[in-house]
Amino acid sequence: MRKSALVGWLLLAPSLLLLGGLVVFPVLYNVWLSLFDKHAFMPVQAFVGLGHYRYFATDPEFWTSFYYGSVYAGVTMVLQLGVGVPAALLLNEAFRGRNLLRGFVLFPYMIPTIVAVILWKWLLNDSYGLVNHLLRQAGLVRTPVAWLGPDHIMTALIVTSVWQFFPFVVVTYLARLQTIAPELYEAATVDGASTWRRFLHVTLPQTASVLFVIVLLRSIWMFTKFDTVWLLAGEGGVSRYIRTLPVYAYSRSFTYLQAGMGAALAVIMFAMLLVATAVYFRLFRTEEVFA
Amino acid sequence: MRRVSLYGAGLVLLVGAAFPLFWMLSTALKPSGEIFATPRLVPLHPTLENFQRLFADTSFLVFFRNSVMVAGATVLLTLAVSSLGAYSLTRYRFRGRDAVAGLILLTYMFAPIMIIIPFYILVKQLGIVNTHLALVLSYTTFCLPFCLWVLRAFFQSIPLELEEAALVDGAGRGRTVWHVVLPLALPGLIAAAIFTFILAWNDFLFALVLITSEELKTLPVGVNDLFNATIVDWGMIMAAGVMITVPTVCFFAAVQRYLVQGWGSGGVKG
Numbered sequence: 422m423r424k425s426a427l428v429g430w431l432l433l434a435p436s437l438l439l440l441g442g443l444v445v446f447p448v449l450y451n452v453w454l455s456l457f458d459k460h461a462f463m464p465v466q467a468f469v470g471l472g473h474y475r476y477f478a479t480d481p482e483f484w485t486s487f488y489y490g491s492v493y494a495g496v497t498m499v500l501q502l503g504v505g506v507p508a509a510l511l512l513n514e515a516f517r518g519r520n521l522l523r524g525f526v527l528f529p530y531m532i533p534t535i536v537a538v539i540l541w542k543w544l545l546n547d548s549y550g551l552v553n554h555l556l557r558q559a560g561l562v563r564t565p566v567a568w569l570g571p572d573h574i575m576t577a578l579i580v581t582s583v584w585q586f587f588p589f590v591v592v593t594y595l596a597r598l599q600t601i602a603p604e605l606y607e608a609a610t611v612d613g614a615s616t617w618r619r620f621l622h623v624t625l626p627q628t629a630s631v632l633f634v635i636v637l638l639r640s641i642w643m644f645t646k647f648d649t650v651w652l653l654a655g656e657g658g659v660s661r662y663i664r665t666l667p668v669y670a671y672s673r674s675f676t677y678l679q680a681g682m683g684a685a686l687a688v689i690m691f692a693m694l695l696v697a698t699a700v701y702f703r704l705f706r707t708e709e710v711f712a
Numbered sequence: 713m714r715r716v717s718l719y720g721a722g723l724v725l726l727v728g729a730a731f732p733l734f735w736m737l738s739t740a741l742k743p744s745g746e747i748f749a750t751p752r753l754v755p756l757h758p759t760l761e762n763f764q765r766l767f768a769d770t771s772f773l774v775f776f777r778n779s780v781m782v783a784g785a786t787v788l789l790t791l792a793v794s795s796l797g798a799y800s801l802t803r804y805r806f807r808g809r810d811a812v813a814g815l816i817l818l819t820y821m822f823a824p825i826m827i828i829i830p831f832y833i834l835v836k837q838l839g840i841v842n843t844h845l846a847l848v849l850s851y852t853t854f855c856l857p858f859c860l861w862v863l864r865a866f867f868q869s870i871p872l873e874l875e876e877a878a879l880v881d882g883a884g885r886g887r888t889v890w891h892v893v894l895p896l897a898l899p900g901l902i903a904a905a906i907f908t909f910i911l912a913w914n915d916f917l918f919a920l921v922l923i924t925s926e927e928l929k930t931l932p933v934g935v936n937d938l939f940n941a942t943i944v945d946w947g948m949i950m951a952a953g954v955m956i957t958v959p960t961v962c963f964f965a966a967v968q969r970y971l972v973q974g975w976g977s978g979g980v981k982g
Contacts, residue, residue, distance in 0.1 A: 429804025436797035443853040444819045447830035516718050525730045531960050533914035535932040536953045554751050645823035648916040667825040674829045687826040
């Protein structure tokens, strides 16, 4: 090995050691662990093969968690796009105070999840919350809505999550919007295209690839989101109305202390994402639907 | 007309994004009588009593100090490790270099919840469960892929001639990197530092699983405990929210320009 190659590897070694030891190894160990009945703290373990996977196939808790998780990921992803893309289009226009507004829009994304959650719990509080106060003032409801009760907890979770994560869509979409060549718009304007048609025939095709990435990343990250969901309802009470797969995996491992089962859930989640991603690529990447 | 609708939409966006935070600050400054009365936008009699209660009656300051130490150590370690790695990926030629860079990006795809169980068992076997070291190592690892890629992009943009000139002038490799390369990559270093700080400052899952002692807890878990402890003291909880948010906002406001640049080049996970 030449000297410079050796130095190259040496400089890279700390990174590789950390990533190998604390990401790659745990991922592989996780697969191995999912084949065992293992207590989260005690060293005892017994080989059960695919037993956990068979168990989950008929486990109603698993399927409701999968259902809630998919609804949560799907709805929040669509709403984040619905809020984020128009916001990015707005922030791409020239007006006074634009840079300041760009900064403010990022706030929800920068603050810790615990802050976003307590903040929305306070806004949505049934007795003293601002939201119920405003709804009553406007005459929309007569009695306060129990936003954090079983009937509306999913709505509360979705509102909190969309508020917290839409800035990612804004920043990513805006970054691409800024690189669209102005000539394209000029040509469209000369051709007499309206604002809407310019968006449809210039902006959308130009940003199709970034939208592809945003949808993919946001779906994956919302499907694997743990802290927002867990912090909003914890493990008791209404939590079962919003329990998603990450929360179920956490409960199995650290509440019921069934580490093997938790590991199997992690593998299942990963497999689901892999399949969904492959399907997504086949459906959209090859056909270039927006182009 | 167009002006008006632009400003109108801008106002809606501003209120939507920032109003909840304003409401948090407003509540934190209200005496308890006002908190439970008909909501007012601005406190009638602003007070710091919620903050005083938070500092005097709870372990908040301990959590705060823990968070500062953990986030600070994570930023330093991450910058050191990823600078070395990114320098290697851009300045040394060796077989498999680009494959390694690709694999590093791949590790970015694993959400913490999908590896937290084996991670916990591993940390336990290493004997560092319930230590800040475990938190620093996990945050550093999770920030590495992003930081390596951002710094790699910045290092690639620095002309080799500048380094060669310094080397010819008799500066060693180390001094050249320190005095020529790192200053030129400053925007990238700042973007990486902010990303790392925010991840370490905000994390809930690792702190929840890896730390059990009260006196070692960081802010997100500590504040969640305060929230769940008794009947919720909303004024005090909002004061805690303000205190956790302030460092992020300051940090961010100071260097926002660089951050947006860094985001453009790499994307942020969350």
